[in-house]
Amino acid sequence: MTVRMDNVGIVVEDLGAAIEFFRAxxxxxxxxxxxxxxxxxxxxxxxxxxxxxxxxxxxxxxGRLELSRFLAPDVIADHRTAPVNALGYxxxxxAVDDIDATLARLAPLGAExxxxxxxxxxxxxxxxxxxxxxxxxxxxxxxVG
Numbered sequence: 001m002t003v004r005m006d007n008v009g010i011v012v013e014d015l016g017a018a019i020e021f022f023r024a025x026x027x028x029x030x031x032x033x034x035x036x037x038x039x040x041x042x043x044x045x046x047x048x049x050x051x052x053x054x055x056x057x058x059x060x061x062x063g064r065l066e067l068s069r070f071l072a073p074d075v076i077a078d079h080r081t082a083p084v085n086a087l088g089y090x091x092x093x094x095a096v097d098d099i100d101a102t103l104a105r106l107a108p109l110g111a112e113x114x115x116x117x118x119x120x121x122x123x124x125x126x127x128x129x130x131x132x133x134x135x136x137x138x139x140x141x142x143x144v145g
Contacts, residue, residue, distance in 0.1 A: 005063070006064065007055070007063075007064035007065060007066045008064075008065055008066070008092055009065075009066040009067075009068055010065065010066070010067055010068070010092070010136060011068050011069070011070060011075065012067055012068070012069055012133065012134055012136070013069065013075075013134055014069075014133065014134065015032075015052055015054055015067055015069040017109075017133045017134075018054070018067045018132075018133050018134070018136070019054050019056070019067065020109060020133075021106065021109045021110075021111070021132050021133045021136075022056045022065060022067070023056075024105045024106055024109055025094060025096075025102065025105070025106060025138075026058070026059060026094075026096070026102075027056040027057060027058055027059075027065060028056065028057055028058075028059060029054060029055075029056055030055040030056060030057045030064065031054070031055050032052070032053065032054045032055075033052075033053055034050065034051070034052055034053075035049075035050075035051045035052075035053055035068075036048075036049060036050040036051065046073055047073070048072065048073075049070070049072055049073060050070075050071040050072045051068050051069065051070050051071065052068070052069045052071065053066055053067065053068045053069075054066075054067045055067075058094075065092065080134055080135035080136065080137075081135050084114070084129065084137065090137065091129060091137040091138060091139045092136075092137075092138055092139065093138075093139035093140070093141060094138065094139065094140055094141070095141050095142070095143070096140050096141070096142055097142065098142065099118055099126050099128065099140050099141075099142040100118075102140060103118075103128070103130070103140070106130065106132070109132070109133065110132070110133060111130045111131065111132050111138075112130060112131050113128055113129070113130050114128070114129040114130060114131060114137070115128065115129065120144070123144055123145060124143065124144060124145075125141050125142060125143060125144060126141070126142045126144060127139065127140070127141050127142075128140050
């Protein structure tokens with residue numbers, strides 16, 4: 001049996017700002033589309049829905065991130081400010097070549113470190129969590145050495 005991750009989905013209010021943020025991180029916009037109709041509601045269990053999506057991909061083509069903005073039905077819950085020990089999905093982690101340069105690119109777009117510092121894990125990684133647009137929790141990892 002073969003299994004591979006296709007994508008991770010994040011629901012946002014401002015699709016343009018989310019696209020800009022993940023572009024600055026280094027992802028590429030694969031495409032934008034509307035997802036609506038009876039078939040889509042059967043998949044999600046939401047019934048009649050209208051969703052604008054943007055598919056982002058990592059430069060190596062191996063990872064994809066689907067950003068969704070629901071037009072209908074209304075969003076009913078908000079987990080963006082949940083702490084990192086909340087149940088459910090936690091964050092999306094990206095491996096980067098230069099964590100400091102990445103943080104410098106993302107800061108003008110509102111990215112803020114969750115902690116006051118980038119932490120070193122043994123002699124393997126430099127790591128941090130940050131809040132991106134709308135409080136989206138993103139992890140960055142830079143291999144050391």
